Amino acid sequence: MNLLEAQHLTAGYGQRSVLDNMSFCCPPTRFLAVLGHNGTGKSTFFKILSQALSYTGSLRLLGQEIQKISNLPQQVAILEQKNNVVFSVKVADLVLAGAFARKAFWEDYSPTDHAEAAQLLAQLDISHLADKDFTQLSGGEQQMVWLAQMMMQKTPVCLLDEPTQHLDLHNRKKVFELMRTWTRHDKTVICITHDIQYLGMMEGFLLNLSALEVGIEPITPQNIAKHTALLEAINPFHLTQ
Numbered sequence: 001m002n003l004l005e006a007q008h009l010t011a012g013y014g015q016r017s018v019l020d021n022m023s024f025c026c027p028p029t030r031f032l033a034v035l036g037h038n039g040t041g042k043s044t045f046f047k048i049l050s051q052a053l054s055y056t057g058s059l060r061l062l063g064q065e066i067q068k069i070s071n072l073p074q075q076v077a078i079l080e081q082k083n084n085v086v087f088s089v090k091v092a093d094l095v096l097a098g099a100f101a102r103k104a105f106w107e108d109y110s111p112t113d114h115a116e117a118a119q120l121l122a123q124l125d126i127s128h129l130a131d132k133d134f135t136q137l138s139g140g141e142q143q144m145v146w147l148a149q150m151m152m153q154k155t156p157v158c159l160l161d162e163p164t165q166h167l168d169l170h171n172r173k174k175v176f177e178l179m180r181t182w183t184r185h186d187k188t189v190i191c192i193t194h195d196i197q198y199l200g201m202m203e204g205f206l207l208n209l210s211a212l213e214v215g216i217e218p219i220t221p222q223n224i225a226k227h228t229a230l231l232e233a234i235n236p237f238h239l240t241q
């Protein structure tokens with residue numbers, strides 16, 4: 001089944017259309033990278049995919065019209081660009097909370113859930129943070145905790161908005177390795193990223209919202225080079241506005 005199909009997709013804020021009459025089709029794949037200059041509408045696109053922003057036209061995810069999906073939290077996990085926690089919370093508890101969406105409302109976290117959360121912290125090399133107050137971690141440490149929470153959700157689809165922000169080079173590479181592992185275990189990943197240099201590790205497709213002819217292209221060395229050049233140049237929409 002096609003991963004995404006957009007037809008005349010239009011959305012924005014008030015009178016302003018940020019995404020304007022976009023049509024494209026992403027064939028069956030486990031990975032799609034969403035690229036584009038700052039302000040081209042990548043996060044806006046994710047707001048649509050996460051039902052946080054209404055749209056006109058059509059956007060289908062794995063055959064389902066986004067506005068009509070009734071159980072989105074069970075199907076799609078979302079790592080947003082700006083995640084804030086304003087209260088003290090233990091890292092292990094925040095990761096455990098990832099299991100919330102797949103529990104009945106009366107169900108408590110089981111010993112298995114606790115063991116899984118601990119295992120995920122270990123997998124991400126952040127077990128030493130388990131008992132720490134999340135609000136006192138560095139930006140990069142917090143980002144790794146959000147990734148562990150996302151894994152805890154166990155949804156078939158993951159949306160990640162710049163998951164490598166704040167991360168050092170070691171963890172950047174690790175996040176791409178992690179996403180590659182997920183895709184090989186049947187998860188579908190749609191990822192906004194400025195780290196185009198890591199896409200060579202991935203099999204899938206890319207969508208560059210800065211390209212004047214927006215379309216889906218396979219991730220190949222040639223396309224990575226082409227889109228790196230496009231993204232290193234000035235945003236073409238600035239020249240037409």
Ligand SMILES: Nc1ncnc2c1ncn2[C@@H]1O[C@H](COP(=O)(O)OP(=O)(O)OP(=O)(O)O)[C@@H](O)[C@H]1O
Pocket residue numbers: 013018036037038039040041042043044045
């Ligand atoms: N809540 C909002 N209200 C009004 N305008 C907004 C809102 N959120 C975003 N915008 C505008 O929409 C445009 C696209 O923003 P968006 O956050 O989708 O860009 P982006 O491609 O994700 O950028 P970046 O790479 O900087 O994260 C920007 O011009 C932004 O100012």
